[in-house]
Amino acid sequence: MTVDLEFHLKVTLVLVAAVLTLTSAFASIKRFLACRRFVRTHGCQPVSKSLNKDPFLGLDAIPWTIRAVLQHRILERTCERFRVYGNTFTVKELQRRAILTVEPENIKTILSVKFHDYGIKNRLKPFQPLLGKGIFDTDGDHWASSRALIRPSFTRDQVADLTTLEALIQDLFKLLPRDGKTIVDLQDLFFRYTIDSATEFLFGQSVGTLKKNHSDVEFAHAFHYAQRAVIIRGMLGPLKMFYPDRKADECNRICRDFAQQFVEEAFRAVAIQKQGQNNPKAELKQKKHIFSNELASRTTDKIRVQDELMNVLLAGRDTTASLLSNLFFSLTKNPAIWDKLRREVASLDGRAPTYDELRSLRYARCCMNESLRLHPVVPRNEREAVRDTVLPLGGGKDGLSPIFVPKGTLVGYNLYAMHRRTDFYGPDAEEFRPERWEDGNLQPHWEYLPFNGGPRICIGQQYALTEVGYVLVRMAQEFGVLESCDAGPWEESLTLTLCSRNGTKVCLTPA
Numbered sequence: 001m002t003v004d005l006e007f008h009l010k011v012t013l014v015l016v017a018a019v020l021t022l023t024s025a026f027a028s029i030k031r032f033l034a035c036r037r038f039v040r041t042h043g044c045q046p047v048s049k050s051l052n053k054d055p056f057l058g059l060d061a062i063p064w065t066i067r068a069v070l071q072h073r074i075l076e077r078t079c080e081r082f083r084v085y086g087n088t089f090t091v092k093e094l095q096r097r098a099i100l101t102v103e104p105e106n107i108k109t110i111l112s113v114k115f116h117d118y119g120i121k122n123r124l125k126p127f128q129p130l131l132g133k134g135i136f137d138t139d140g141d142h143w144a145s146s147r148a149l150i151r152p153s154f155t156r157d158q159v160a161d162l163t164t165l166e167a168l169i170q171d172l173f174k175l176l177p178r179d180g181k182t183i184v185d186l187q188d189l190f191f192r193y194t195i196d197s198a199t200e201f202l203f204g205q206s207v208g209t210l211k212k213n214h215s216d217v218e219f220a221h222a223f224h225y226a227q228r229a230v231i232i233r234g235m236l237g238p239l240k241m242f243y244p245d246r247k248a249d250e251c252n253r254i255c256r257d258f259a260q261q262f263v264e265e266a267f268r269a270v271a272i273q274k275q276g277q278n279n280p281k282a283e284l285k286q287k288k289h290i291f292s293n294e295l296a297s298r299t300t301d302k303i304r305v306q307d308e309l310m311n312v313l314l315a316g317r318d319t320t321a322s323l324l325s326n327l328f329f330s331l332t333k334n335p336a337i338w339d340k341l342r343r344e345v346a347s348l349d350g351r352a353p354t355y356d357e358l359r360s361l362r363y364a365r366c367c368m369n370e371s372l373r374l375h376p377v378v379p380r381n382e383r384e385a386v387r388d389t390v391l392p393l394g395g396g397k398d399g400l401s402p403i404f405v406p407k408g409t410l411v412g413y414n415l416y417a418m419h420r421r422t423d424f425y426g427p428d429a430e431e432f433r434p435e436r437w438e439d440g441n442l443q444p445h446w447e448y449l450p451f452n453g454g455p456r457i458c459i460g461q462q463y464a465l466t467e468v469g470y471v472l473v474r475m476a477q478e479f480g481v482l483e484s485c486d487a488g489p490w491e492e493s494l495t496l497t498l499c500s501r502n503g504t505k506v507c508l509t510p511a
């Protein structure tokens, strides 16, 4: 009896194993045939260059990456790789195959033409503890409704209000030494400037880090730590469970609680407004276009408003500060450009510019464009294919044929390298030369993407350029000499955004 049972059990197990193997083999064959059909239909050719010699796990690429990160040269080294391997190549990262590209046509396809074939699924997990679910870390319908909710808060009227920017400039000026010999790190102050302006714009009340000692401002401190924790969670992936970070949990709580009080206030203000009560405070805030109030007037979901506030704060704060820091780093190294900028700004006779005057200062705009070209603050990005799809370039020996992108493949696009392509920007592509943008000489499309493109294009572009332009112009009016106090070249500090590793150290002499 026992022997019989054992025998039956064994037979059943063998049968189950055989069925599973056959099913899996059948699925693999079906998949293989479907892929082959897809490849033929679209005329795809294999990508001829792969980074790895180890085709299984791609372990050979890991020491290179670690070395480049430790030397703070991952972007520079990646440019070299594109020069050696061509504009599109593949790389194996453990079990996963990724495609890296600096072809504008491919990037246009990912971000626009075949937008629905790609997603950012892997972003939500590391970002969610701080941001919840909002415009920056979701896909599909959730993202679309976030975008629809937020978009009306970025009309011309909202971004053209320069009152806050001027008040903060006065705070900034008070912290700048004027003896031409005391060294100050503008980068640190720009990060404070942008958190003050972002909190004013989003919450209707600035955290005021320029007014106080920075480290006294709990929210700013917690937000800084929480952002670093996002990067670590992103890098660790599933290994995150072995690295619990209590401080990050606490910082996430501080940030979200901080935003929540403004959400409550916004809903109160909207309720009062709806009841038509005469509340002067609510009326004043209404005039100021407070982002949280705008959202509260369009949804009843408080968590949603809190999440979107955190998303926009993260998307908008460090990016703008990084552009300011990189731009001023380049300006300190190029006194002739600073002088030329000051000559343009002299047309304002020392007055603070209006929004329209700001937009008419062409050389100032060239300087910002050039900084975003040379040091794009979001220097690399990626999307994951959510279905089998195709990219127009990168296949075959000449890299000019379409390539097959199987579902689940990561496609990374590197703006830092693309913005330095000499075939687009000339032999001096590595130089900071705002003149290349003068007289409409350069009108790139998908070869220049500091704010991304397609349906997910940066929603705060005008806001950011207004803010950076304003600081630039006011500084140029105030200071005749901007002397670099950093003997070395610009070095990368790559976190969520790209800024200068050694800050922006200057000595300032008033005009």
Ligand code: HEM
Pocket: 135, 136, 147, 311, 312, 315, 316, 317, 319, 320, 323, 377, 378, 381, 449, 450, 451, 452, 455, 456, 457, 458, 459, 460, 461, 463, 464, 465
């Ligand atoms: C120099 C400053 C800025 C740069 C270079 C920049 C760049 C970018 C880039 C490259 C993206 C696309 C990210 C992706 O899809 O992977 C993006 C998205 C976004 N940016 Fe900006 N940004 C800047 C400032 C701002 C500001 C000031 C705000 C708001 C106050 C803002 C709000 C957003 C939002 C909400 C998104 C997500 C859009 C979406 O996915 O639909 N950005 N930005």
